[in-house]
Amino acid sequence: MTIYSIYVLSKAGGLIFNCDQNIPKIELEKTFSYPLPYKLVFENNRIVVSFGQRDGIKVGHSLLAINGIAVTGKQLDDGRDALKVLEDPEQYPISLKFGWPRLSTNEKIFLASMFYPLFAIASQLSPEPRSSGIEVLETSSYRLHCYQTLTGVKFLAVVDPRQTGVDALLRRLHELYADFALKNPFYSLEMPIRCELFDTHVRSALEQAERLGVANV
């Protein structure tokens, strides 16, 4: 049972808090000889495997490092162009690290604000009057729970499909938000929550929910 991440959206739809809990880290490092068995393309500011799936490296994984030197966008950290290095037969044998790209903070903010209109559309599409927005969104690999308070703040939890007790967890997060964010006189409303007490309490609530989730099964 796992809780992957937590997002808190303000009334206006901005991301004001997020925290990642045990997102599986997929990283594979291998040594290759020329030519590479994968087709690599550059998209979304990342070098991504577009075709050729073998040895655990899958389509969609992105290139994280060459010979231990990290890759940012197209560039190696020592200033060389990563794609040029890969094309050069003299650089081989070469050690490449592939992995599942993590969301950057900007992407998280972007996705969080995307959820806001989805939630609104869902409530308008409803065949029944007075419908709520999206409460649970289910996929093959995770479930997204959303809890909107009467004041319009949304608490989202991305969890394993088998995780139980998520509603109670979200209500607990609401309590923590009321206590440690809103009662903190130095926290201004609608702004990102940077309160250490809130952070630690959220983490302990997550751990507790994971333990109870296991016990409930």
Added chain:
Amino acid sequence: MNRSVDPKKVNSELFTLTYGALVVQLLNDLESVEEVNKQLDRMGYNIGVRLVEDFIARTSADKCYDLRETADKIQAGFRLYLGVSPSVGGWGPAGDEFSLTLDSNPLAEFVELPETCSNMRYSAILPGIVRGACEMVHLEVTSWFVQDQLRGDPVTELRVKFVKRLEDSVPPGED
């Protein structure tokens, strides 16, 4: 830890005295009773917009579709945060205003207003809190004291009047 079962209780006298110190400090700083009234109301408003979240989280209150439900919630709020239970009454003919009547005001327990402060709204923080809290749940209300024990009235009476529903602030999926 469940707050609804184990509230952090604090001696109400500590709160009463702290509030008294705040009012006196404001009076010293601002030197005008009118200004103090205004300032207390503003502070109350700022407390209200934050406190309402705690109230909802603790009582898992439902949405109100009628002012009578709102009145019950405000009454519950007084019970929760001040430990007093005001009576709700004095409904206007249109059902858009009501009074909360307190037999004793915990904020003013040890207070006697001096002559110079006869037009002070000593507990002006309370209407501010009510206004701020209602605004966050999309209700615009006005709130004021019509009777005050400190000014010789038999009870303390807080009037709440519904102004309008803040349609533009209702989040989608809430209605």
